[in-house]
């Protein structure tokens with residue numbers, strides 16, 4: 025294994041998970057829960073210990089961290105529930121361990137109605153310059169059916185309050201395919217998002233897997249949590265497509281499968297995931313990735329923290345006292361990842377850049393036979409809008425045969 029070094033131009037993205045919520049939404053398949061505020065101090069202590077040991081951990085893996093961080097993202101969970109002293113503790117630890125650029129993008133995920141003015145002030149004092157609101161729907165019946173604690177009106181008021189407080193960069197998430205959603209109600213939510221004036225909108229198709237209560241109900245044919253009133257998948261796909269057009273017409277252009285932004289409003293932090301730039305994640309179920317360089321023998325490294333709170337907080341038995349799984353990513357697997365994440369971007373991937381990074385492996389990929397799904401535009405390979413709807417199928421077909429090694 026070769027020792028790896030970050031290049032001078034590389035910058036780091038830092039993610040911290042605050043998985044505490046007031047209530048668990050029926051569709052939520054994230055590692056988050058109602059853990060009780062008594063659990064928070066111990067959790068923050070562990071998360072801060074992770075930050076303190078990040079550099080040593082990377083070095084033990086023979087990787088080096090980029091010196092500067094230019095994006096920070098607090099997700100979860102509901103980090104807007106943090107009290108001001110917890111905000112100060114977290115950002116103090118961050119600044120003590122990383123060189124965060126003065127112009128770094130610093131985002132916090134918020135639930136509408138769950139950002140006290142004291143917390144908002146503490147966040148702004150700490151340098152937070154971007155807030156992302158989990159709205160999911162502006163329709164009261166849809167919010168209530170999925171266990172969201174807000175109404176459409178509360179969302180509108182909350183976004184206006186943030187604008188008055190001087191938060192320049194605001195985003196919101198919507199979910200298409202929710203119980204009780206209709207074409208008209210979906211259009212209403214998207215129109216409300218446009219009218220709110222936010223610079224960034226994310227649209228997620230409802231996932232019905234066994235990691236959420238609603239998903240389990242759907243998979244077992246039940247009707248609880250509104251499972252009996254889900255729109256058909258094809259209809260939801262049509263509504264997603266329509267939303268791409270409505271947002272585009274309003275100047276909120278699609279730049280990734282699920283993400284749309286006004287000019288200058290793209291998420292720097294999330295682009296790091298799609299561009300395979302290095303990032304560190306701290307907290308429950310957080311993921312990290314460091315790149316090992318372009319040498320054919322170089323491997324990238326990714327690691328993931330425990331998904332279960334009891335395990336994450338449990339006595340340290342894993343990697344340097346933390347419960348983590350560490351994977352080495354060889355050049356073939358790294359190219360696959362670069363294709364899967366890069367093709368999520370509307371601008372696609374540059375074939376020349378891929379050749380420079382991955383050399384001969386690029387010639388092993390079978391790009392043919394996907395007319396209408398993949399298109400080449402000069403040097404760039406892009407998913408078509410039809411391809412974006414079935415992106416997982418396209419990615420599956422691009423997988424390289426290990427036998428080609």
Ligand code: SF4
Nearest residue numbers: 045048049052056101
């Ligand atoms: S959707 Fe957001 S607020 Fe709801 S349970 Fe999941 S993380 Fe918490």
